[in-house]
Amino acid sequence: MGKNGRVQVGIVGASGYGGVQLVRLLMDHPEVELVYLGGESSAGKPFADLYPHLAHAVNLPIEAVDAEVIAQRCEAVFLSLPNGLACQITPILLEKGCKVLDLSADYRFSDLATYTTWYGTERSDQSTAATAVYGLPELYRDRISEAQLVGCPGCYPTASLLALSPLLKQGLIVPETAIIDAKSGTSGGGRQAKINMLLAEADNSLSPYGVGRHRHTPEIEQICSELAGHEVKVQFTPHLIPMVRGILATVYATLRDPGLVRDDMVTIYNAFYRNCPWVRVCDSGVYPQTKWASGSNLCYIGIEVDPRTGRVIVMSAIDNLIKGQAGQAIQCLNIMMGWDETLGLPKLGFYP
Amino acid sequence: MGKNGRVQVGIVGASGYGGVQLVRLLMDHPEVELVYLGGESSAGKPFADLYPHLAHAVNLPIEAVDAEVIAQRCEAVFLSLPNGLACQITPILLEKGCKVLDLSADYRFSDLATYTTWYGTERSDQSTAATAVYGLPELYRDRISEAQLVGCPGCYPTASLLALSPLLKQGLIVPETAIIDAKSGTSGGGRQAKINMLLAEADNSLSPYGVGRHRHTPEIEQICSELAGHEVKVQFTPHLIPMVRGILATVYATLRDPGLVRDDMVTIYNAFYRNCPWVRVCDSGVYPQTKWASGSNLCYIGIEVDPRTGRVIVMSAIDNLIKGQAGQAIQCLNIMMGWDETLGLPKLGFYP
Amino acid sequence: MGKNGRVQVGIVGASGYGGVQLVRLLMDHPEVELVYLGGESSAGKPFADLYPHLAHAVNLPIEAVDAEVIAQRCEAVFLSLPNGLACQITPILLEKGCKVLDLSADYRFSDLATYTTWYGTERSDQSTAATAVYGLPELYRDRISEAQLVGCPGCYPTASLLALSPLLKQGLIVPETAIIDAKSGTSGGGRQAKINMLLAEADNSLSPYGVGRHRHTPEIEQICSELAGHEVKVQFTPHLIPMVRGILATVYATLRDPGLVRDDMVTIYNAFYRNCPWVRVCDSGVYPQTKWASGSNLCYIGIEVDPRTGRVIVMSAIDNLIKGQAGQAIQCLNIMMGWDETLGLPKLGFYP
Amino acid sequence: MGKNGRVQVGIVGASGYGGVQLVRLLMDHPEVELVYLGGESSAGKPFADLYPHLAHAVNLPIEAVDAEVIAQRCEAVFLSLPNGLACQITPILLEKGCKVLDLSADYRFSDLATYTTWYGTERSDQSTAATAVYGLPELYRDRISEAQLVGCPGCYPTASLLALSPLLKQGLIVPETAIIDAKSGTSGGGRQAKINMLLAEADNSLSPYGVGRHRHTPEIEQICSELAGHEVKVQFTPHLIPMVRGILATVYATLRDPGLVRDDMVTIYNAFYRNCPWVRVCDSGVYPQTKWASGSNLCYIGIEVDPRTGRVIVMSAIDNLIKGQAGQAIQCLNIMMGWDETLGLPKLGFYP
Structure with missing residues (x-):
């Protein structure tokens, strides 16, 4: 439990557009405290080096990715990584009790043979993949509410x-x-x-x-x-x-x-x-x-x-x-946590 | 016959994008001399009032539309008008021996009943429409070469x-x-x-x-x-x-x-x-x-x-x-005149 | 006092970009209830006719402008009108006790002679104009806090x-x-x-x-x-x-x-x-x-x-x-009402 | 002398935007035949691999850069390279009698000390640089007409x-x-x-x-x-x-x-x-x-x-x-060759 009883969450792969979107959205979320940012190529840098205009709002560093550390500090973690990387740390995260929302393709397929056909890599974590729920709440709200691992849909x-x-x-x-x-x-x-x-x-x-x-x-x-x-x-x-x-x-x-x-x-x-x-x-x-x-x-x-x-x-x-990536992942988290599905998400953009 | 033996042509509806495109393209055409610009709302103005950056290149005025005058001065005329207007002057232009290239929908349909169904207006010029050739040279090159009236395709x-x-x-x-x-x-x-x-x-x-x-x-x-x-x-x-x-x-x-x-x-x-x-x-x-x-x-x-x-x-x-409008009309004119189909038309754009 | 003790506000000139921006921003404001939309050309229409994507969020009609009615229903009103119109209703609104935030140029000048020189119209409301405060909070926060009429700056x-x-x-x-x-x-x-x-x-x-x-x-x-x-x-x-x-x-x-x-x-x-x-x-x-x-x-x-x-x-x-128009006007309202200057305003946009 | 008595020219650095612009413009030039394209990173590839839409129009390969070969085949050559490379081959090109139009900063400065201050590299070709003319024809037409080396201005x-x-x-x-x-x-x-x-x-x-x-x-x-x-x-x-x-x-x-x-x-x-x-x-x-x-x-x-x-x-x-880069270089070539300054250059773009 974090500040004011908020749920502590992390983002792995914070430097890309999925990452900055999650950072931005989670800052408005009333039940969540963002406590961890992870990345490989930008590990060691302050997040604000990548997005200077957020310097006043985010003062977390980007840390090297260590699943044990993440699981210790975060109740839930968003993985915003290139395909083929999430499956390397997800089993550990799950074992340590962490909720995982993967934004890559790694856990979107119930049958990993399909993954291998289209993504070209063999996988050995079929048992983990079998527990993943496809994170499209409009179709799978109930399953998501009981999932520990959600494979968020592509845009x-x-x-x-x-x-x-x-x-x-x-x-x-x-x-x-x-x-x-x-x-x-x-x-x-x-x-x-x-x-x-x-x-x-x-x-x-x-x-x-x-x-x-x-x-x-x-x-x-x-x-x-x-x-x-x-x-x-x-x-x-x-x-x-x-x-x-x-x-x-x-x-x-x-x-x-x-x-x-x-x-x-x-x-x-x-x-x-x-x-x-x-x-x-x-x-x-x-x-x-x-x-x-x-x-x-x-x-x-x-x-x-x-x-x-x-x-x-x-x-x-x-x-x-947003709905095609980071927002939908947060919508899934809301459901996994038993919160209102709309919590902390932007209801209206600006026009024009 | 115009300057240097060039064929004299005109444009009715010169103020719009179709018009300015025709003006610009015809200025590069080696066999054509642009001698007439016509329009309703902008009649009386110099063309350069509408497109100041062309002031050094085009010094024609926009004249009120008079089919007799057009036919007298132009061997061929492009009509770049809203739907339903070309059919009001085309019969006269044809009768006077002018070649007509209509960029509107007026002469695209061999059966005017289809026109009336989709465009909502009755037409009484079925006999003229029956002589029109659909101006897609890749399909109808031969017919275009013998046409006096071409209904140029939509984009x-x-x-x-x-x-x-x-x-x-x-x-x-x-x-x-x-x-x-x-x-x-x-x-x-x-x-x-x-x-x-x-x-x-x-x-x-x-x-x-x-x-x-x-x-x-x-x-x-x-x-x-x-x-x-x-x-x-x-x-x-x-x-x-x-x-x-x-x-x-x-x-x-x-x-x-x-x-x-x-x-x-x-x-x-x-x-x-x-x-x-x-x-x-x-x-x-x-x-x-x-x-x-x-x-x-x-x-x-x-x-x-x-x-x-x-x-x-x-x-x-x-x-x-260009290919969707003014260029294709000029391609048709080239064929109607017995010229090379590529004459005066831009073969390559600029990139990027 | 409106719902949940919220302050009731209105917008005159709701159909333009300034209007839709105010509508959108005020919907997120925790202390304000938007109760009135006014306009001339679109009077009688539902606001959602102009901005269909907001149909689920805004179900107010656009009403004909009547200063008496506005003052009765609104504690504060934003005027988002073409130059020269705000000054026609502001005196009445002020007299009835309404706070007025004008987004046009009408009340930006302490000396109306300057207005007349640059905007070309004579004005007879110098006494009202003299009470207006220029709504740039970073310079005039104190004066704004005591103002009834704010002339919001141009972008x-x-x-x-x-x-x-x-x-x-x-x-x-x-x-x-x-x-x-x-x-x-x-x-x-x-x-x-x-x-x-x-x-x-x-x-x-x-x-x-x-x-x-x-x-x-x-x-x-x-x-x-x-x-x-x-x-x-x-x-x-x-x-x-x-x-x-x-x-x-x-x-x-x-x-x-x-x-x-x-x-x-x-x-x-x-x-x-x-x-x-x-x-x-x-x-x-x-x-x-x-x-x-x-x-x-x-x-x-x-x-x-x-x-x-x-x-x-x-x-x-x-x-x-936002900072150049509607957001700054709300920032001024916050100050006029004694609220935190940041209340209800977006702290971060989305990137990219 | 090339085909039809045309002047044979080459481009070194053909893969970038300056290069493709030169290629495109020179194809319309009535007195020039483009016979050589050179580059380092893309040497050995057909030019059309980089710009597939030009496949029908350009079938030259990109060749490794060899000043001797260039001088043998080209009467004039455009250098469209990153700063600091043109000065490595220009002395040889000049010695072999080739006209050189450099689009980089290498020969824009009469005093190479200025170059070194702003570009950070020492240069030993002051004697060559002293012969270069700044290729802004509106100011230096006469000097350009007599130059063998032109340093074309930046955009x-x-x-x-x-x-x-x-x-x-x-x-x-x-x-x-x-x-x-x-x-x-x-x-x-x-x-x-x-x-x-x-x-x-x-x-x-x-x-x-x-x-x-x-x-x-x-x-x-x-x-x-x-x-x-x-x-x-x-x-x-x-x-x-x-x-x-x-x-x-x-x-x-x-x-x-x-x-x-x-x-x-x-x-x-x-x-x-x-x-x-x-x-x-x-x-x-x-x-x-x-x-x-x-x-x-x-x-x-x-x-x-x-x-x-x-x-x-x-x-x-x-x-x-164009005027900021490739077109101006061709304008300079026209002047160096004693041709009309406007030869082969686009007089009007398309609007809008």
Whole structure:
């Protein structure tokens, strides 16, 4: 227990965009005290060396990563590391009683064979992975509330699955017709110096990438298959958009019942997300924009039905670094701790 | 005949982005002399009042629109007007022997009933419309060469049809599975003061619009149906992207023959566009970016096949104001005049 | 007194960017209840018609403006109107006992002759204007605490004066050498459809405007003169930057004492702003970026001394819509009400 | 002599933005044949590996740098290398009779002591440096026409000096009052992966840098001193702007004769640049925007006089990669070869 009875938490991998987002969000959280920042390449530096504008607000150093130390000081820890690293320290953290929220892909797959197929590395921690819960609260709130290890969803899967879930769960669409055309701001690429992410290259431009083979595909398919009750393959195409934050997923699928109209769908979605404080279903005829969600943990969903083609088109907008990453992890922590799901999370961004 | 034996041309609707693009491009054209600029709201002003940075290069005034005068002074005229206006002067221009290149939707439809359904106005010039050729040279070069009236394609249809045509013409896909997810810079909205096009609103954001009902849909369908040999409905969804220029169309369709691989498709596309100087098929594994096409009349096409889903994904990138509008109109003029199709058009933009 | 003993406040001119910013900020304020939204052009509409993404959070209508009604329902009111309108209702509001925070230029000048010179309209409310306090808390905290009417500073003057004040107050510079080269995102132009503010025009570009005659000049000069103890003229040049939010003012002035070095200046600034929670003086050698301040009420100040030229260069960065407008007005309200100056205001934005 | 009697030229350092700009521009040049591309890190690769969209237009490989080989194959060569490398091969190139246009800082200074002070490296080629001409044609056309070695100006000095030269040459200002507040798009930072140049960091933001110590300062001062006839120190502050291309320099200086008005200045500037095809002086009351110059070799200059302060404010806008770099180098080549100064250079960009 920390100051004022707050729960002490830590962040491993604090230097990247996921890390700084967690730092920033946790500072506003009324039940949490941030006591530990860990990292490899920046170990030993004050956090404020990386983000000088936060110097007045954060005076923690970045420490070398030592699972024993973390478990001793933190009741819960967020792992914001490149894929393949979380699985090296998670077993120890769990053994010492620490709650773990992993933001990488390491614990998103119930079957590690899928992980190995798409991420190219063998894993020997299937028993640990089997205990992980997929951290999408709108679908798995109950399981998350009892989990010690949560594998937080990727940014694209969050937007995609929130758009698709009601359709699949209710059997409204032909699952194999699902096509997800997703668009993301460049912050999704992380705080790494890459030429294609330079403003000079990425601004005034628009690029598809990873067509037919992006690693978020199996993650989306795993959940879609579970919802549909049988194996589902989806088409997923990401695009790089000249903006900093935000994801819009435009999802297409053929309706089983061509008689359904837009208002029906809005009603169905509202019912599905009735108890979900972080999902806003737009009124009939309104489509979401990424700017609406920017700076908040909200997902806005808009729905259209095209009677000419028999398809439903669902558009979901999130802030890729909040609902798509750090905010959602905190939403999961809230649930794991038995707190209100909305605690400490930004309800509204600034506009414009 | 004008100076140095050049062909005298005019532009009606010179004040908008289509107009200024035509002005700029025609100034570099070796066989053309721009002698007339027309407009309604800005009639009487020097063109340079609207675009001060062109003051040293263009000293034409904008004149009130008078079809008789235009026909007298111009061998060919570009109409860059809001929908529904070109059809008011075109019959006179044609009668007087003027070649007409209309950039609006007025002469894109062989059947005006389709126009009326989607654009909401009755038309009485079916006989004129029946003589119009759809100005997509990669498909209709021969007809354009003999036309007096060309209905130039919309920006989205240009990108969409160049991506889809080889597939439909060769019968490679199931036509009704075609989905076009298109993304455009905001210059496509024209030089009109609209709140949703303000930088403060549109920057850092991404918005779908016109889902299932955008007016470019019937235009795409008309040509797709002709290529397929039967009526085809396509799903078309435009999105507003925070950049000035460029369109990327991401096109999805189910292959009839699941055995086709990416290299097959690249070969097929290269063959299809063999004689098309303005289409560049990317090497296998390369996807286009809009920045590549910016400032040129080129269309870059990249192709992927996803064996997991049996779909082909085709991505086409153009500059919406050049190949998607003014450049393509000049390409048509070149063909109508019997000139080289590439004459006076920019082959490469600047990068980055 | 409103719900839970909260103070009831209203906003007149709720539809613009100043309005939506106030709405958003006041929703997080623990001591305030927003009970009234007023406007002319949008009177009768629900606020959510203008900002659909706020539909779940704000269900107030926009009402026609009636000073009597406002004063009856609100203890304090923010006026976010075009220049020249606030002065029409303020006298009534004050008479009825309402606290007034005006975000326009109407009550920024102690001498209305200056207003008339620069804004071109005669005014007859000098007696009211004489009671107004200039709402820059870092300079006038005490006067604000006793004011009933506050004329909140413009966005440029806020950034400029926070950069210049220590220099002038301490007599460190030759006042007439002060040059302010200021750069602003386009949201400063408001939510009005203007062609030069379109993304297509303003993106990828950079424009100076109002050189030598911008209306924020006399406002800056009035305060500079007061600080210097004699009349001061400053050079002020604003520029439009292709971004949504943020102002950076780069201020140049010749030092009286050429022996002063950068560290001296940092010490002096830190001392000057010691009790100012919303000003952050950067460490020696660090310059601020507008992104740091975005989404917060902070002003970051960086300082350089150039021994080669004998000049000090001060750079200040703010969010033009928060510290430069709505946030600062709420900071003033906090002081007027005797609350902590930081109450309900965002301490940190999101990065990147 | 190359194909069709064209002059054979080469580029060393072809992989960066300066290189690709030169490649692109030289392809349009009617008197030049590009026969050689050299580079270190990318030696052995086809140029099109770096810029795939140019694959159809450029099929030269990048070769390892060998001065003897270059001199044998090229009549003139552009060196677009990091500072400190050009001086290693230039003496050999000159000796073999090759014309050299260096885009780095190596040959911008008549006195290498200045170079050493600001760039930190000793140099032993003072005799070579003494033969170099500063490649700003508007000032040194005659000397350039007779030069074998041209040290092309930096991007900021180009914009700054074109704004300042008439004032200094005519003795209109007090030289030591000159302040240059310059703003640049991020392409000025080159095609190198740096975190502060990522879109996620640089977009939506605005940063001053190198205040009081940017390396372009001595270059500006060298020419200003020459124009003024005595040593002049200027204040120069660069800023990073969230756009790809363009520089705007806002220059402030105190007029010697306070009676001069704006129209006088416009007349003086027009006279000064009468024979300069690449400088456009804006009409009185018009200020330039960077978008106007984008994609052309033009420099637009706007002038204001503030009678309140006795200062002149001059604003110059260029495309930093064309007039600020590659275009200007070609302009110099044109002059060295006795060709028309405008040959092969873009007269107008596209708008918007």
